[in-house]
Amino acid sequence: MILKAFQTLVLAACMSALGANAEPLKVASLHPLMADLARQVGGEQVIVIEIMKPGGDIHHFEPAAKDLAAMRGVRLVLASGKDLESYLPKLRDSLGSGIQIVEVGEKIPSIPATCHHDHEGESAEHHDHGVDPHWWHSVENMKRAARILEEVFTEAAPENSATYQAGSKAVSKRLGDLKNWAKKEISIIPRDQRQLVTAHAAFGYFCKEYGFQPLSVLGIGRADDVSTKHIAQTIQTIRESRVKAVFPEDQANPKVMEEIVRSTGIQMGAPLIADGTAKEAHTFESMFTQNVRTIVTALGSK
Numbered sequence: 001m002i003l004k005a006f007q008t009l010v011l012a013a014c015m016s017a018l019g020a021n022a023e024p025l026k027v028a029s030l031h032p033l034m035a036d037l038a039r040q041v042g043g044e045q046v047i048v049i050e051i052m053k054p055g056g057d058i059h060h061f062e063p064a065a066k067d068l069a070a071m072r073g074v075r076l077v078l079a080s081g082k083d084l085e086s087y088l089p090k091l092r093d094s095l096g097s098g099i100q101i102v103e104v105g106e107k108i109p110s111i112p113a114t115c116h117h118d119h120e121g122e123s124a125e126h127h128d129h130g131v132d133p134h135w136w137h138s139v140e141n142m143k144r145a146a147r148i149l150e151e152v153f154t155e156a157a158p159e160n161s162a163t164y165q166a167g168s169k170a171v172s173k174r175l176g177d178l179k180n181w182a183k184k185e186i187s188i189i190p191r192d193q194r195q196l197v198t199a200h201a202a203f204g205y206f207c208k209e210y211g212f213q214p215l216s217v218l219g220i221g222r223a224d225d226v227s228t229k230h231i232a233q234t235i236q237t238i239r240e241s242r243v244k245a246v247f248p249e250d251q252a253n254p255k256v257m258e259e260i261v262r263s264t265g266i267q268m269g270a271p272l273i274a275d276g277t278a279k280e281a282h283t284f285e286s287m288f289t290q291n292v293r294t295i296v297t298a299l300g301s302k
C-alpha cells in the first residue's frame with residue numbers, strides 16, 4: 001500500500017517535471033468560432049467555457065449574471081473584437097483586472113462595413129458603418145487568429161507552450177488545405193457571376209478573399225428596419241447586374257429575401273451561415289464548407 005502510494009508520487013513528480021501534468025488553461029469564449037479555434041490550438045491544455053453558445057445571436061447578446069459567474073475562474077475571455085461585442089468595457093469593469101479580455105480580431109486587418117444604399121436624406125448616424133466585424137469568414141484571418149491564440153495562451157501558461165505551438169501549426173495546415181479546396185470549388189463560378197447577395201452584410205471578408213462582389217439587404221447588424229427604398233434599390237441592382245441567385249440566412253427573417261425573389265424572379269439559394277452560430281455548423285470548418293457548397297451550387301455554371 002505504502003509502496004504503491006510512493007510509486008504514484010514518483011510518477012506524478014516525473015510527469016510534472018516533463019510538463020505533462022501542467023494545468024490546462026481555463027478560458028471563456030464569447031463567440032462559438034473562438035471556442036472552436038481555442039480548442040483546436042489549445043488541445044488538452046485548454047478548458048473552454050462557452051458563454052455565447054451556438055444558436056445565440058452575436059449582434060444582440062449581452063452577458064447575464066450567470067455568465068459573469070461562469071467567467072470568474074478563467075484566465076482569459078476570448079472576444080471576436082472589432083466592436084462586435086459592444087458590452088466589453090462594461091464586462092471589463094465587472095470582471096476586474098485579474099481576467100484578461102482578448103479581442104482576437106483586434107490585430108486582424110479590417111475592411112470597412114459594406115454599404116450599398118443611397119445616403120441622400122439619411123442621418124449621419126445611419127451611415128456611419130465603421131468596420132465590418134465579420135472577419136472570421138476569411139481563411140487567412142483564421143490563420144492569423146490561430147497564431148494570436150497561440151501567443152496569448154503561451155503568455156498565460158508558458159509551461160504548455162509546446163502544445164499551443166503544435167496546435168496552431170496544425171490549424172494553419174488544415175486551413176491551407178481548406179482554402180485550396182474552396183478556390184478549386186469556386187473556380188467553376190464564372191467571374192461575372194461572382195455576386196453574393198446576402199441577407200445581412202456579413203460576407204465582406206469572404207468576398208474579398210474569393211473575388212465576389214458583396215451586396216446585402218439588411219446591413220451589418222441584421223436590423224429588420226430595412227427601408228422600402230433600399231429594397232427597391234437592391235431589386236434594381238439585381239436586375240441591372242444580372243445576379244443569378246440570392247442567399248437567405250440561418251438566422252435572418254426571410255421575408256425581405258422572399259419579396260426580392262418574387263419581384264425579380266431569380267433563384268433563392270439555400271441559407272448561408274453568416275455569424276458562425278448555427279447549431280448544426282458552429283466551427284469554422286463546418287460553416288465555411290457549408291457556405292462554399294451552397295454558393296457553388298447556386299452560382300456554379302451548369
Ligand SMILES: [Zn+2]
Pocket residue numbers: 059134200201202220221222274275
Ligand atoms: Zn452578423
